[in-house]
Amino acid sequence: MRRFQKQQMTSLFVPIIPGAIIIIVIFSLDYFQFELVEKFLLFAAFVIVPLVILLLKYDEKNTPQRIIFTTVKLLQFPAALFVLASMMSSKVWELQGTSIQGALSLGWLLLTGLLCMYGIINIVIHKGKIAETAIGAGLIYFFIGGIWFTLYQYQLNIFQANPDTHALSSVHFHFSSAIVPIFIGMLGRIMTKKSWYPWVVAIDIIGPILIAIGMIFSKPIEYIGVTLFACNIVLYTTYLLTYLKRKTLYKKATYFLVLSCLAFYIVIILSMFYPLLKKRFALTILDFIPVYGSLYAFGFVLFGLIGWIYMLDFLKEKKLYNYQ
Structure with missing residues (x-):
């Protein structure tokens, strides 16, 4: 029985194995010449989004949602390959300055658009269920991340922002804006409802918008958005750790979710001690970005999704969980 359960659990992640192999190769070899932000975008396309899809279940009675879900599953890997081809066209194939890299990025824009449609349908058919609203909002934010990625690949200057800002905005929406509402939505599906929960979801929906606006137009607005968003994650991780401590659950789920929470707390601690570390070791923010990014993407996001x-x-x- 245990052997069967182990095989069943392992089979859950079969869809992401090809993408995971590609990401390991990309992060290991210098051949691709990708910037760190581009590597994280590829990580989102090949690993993070497929994991998110594993969390989605469609309503059998809702034909549009079922069709979109099936289409997303079929197109995800080809769309991720379009992301890779789009980046390679400028970095490896020396086609920068042409419209080819932008045209190739449209494949990912299509997939994130389908995720957005799924998210909207999810909100509509579960009207009044705050947790499903949070998950739907996260899926919608993937589409905004796809838009920023396309703008980056077309190298357009828009909203007084340069292409590098577009790349950062795309990473922000793929990893924070989309993932955190999905995490909080998953928590809302299993937790005993609290009076504060709708406020957490509301901040999760508004916070990413404030951050995105602030990144382009106003630093104070960005700081407000980041503060609200960070406080929300602190509340999510604190409640989740308390929930896991009270409940006897599958050990692997508990293990990965605890690691996810700890990774976020390490990011917070490093942020608090950054001024001291900067002075003592003559470090700059550029030295910390890979550390922050890795802890957040591989720790908080990846471990959280697996958990x-x-x-x-x-x-x-x-039989303790009913999607409907």
């Missing part, structure tokens, strides 16, 4: 996938499968097996 929630294990959690969802465990609760379904024990």
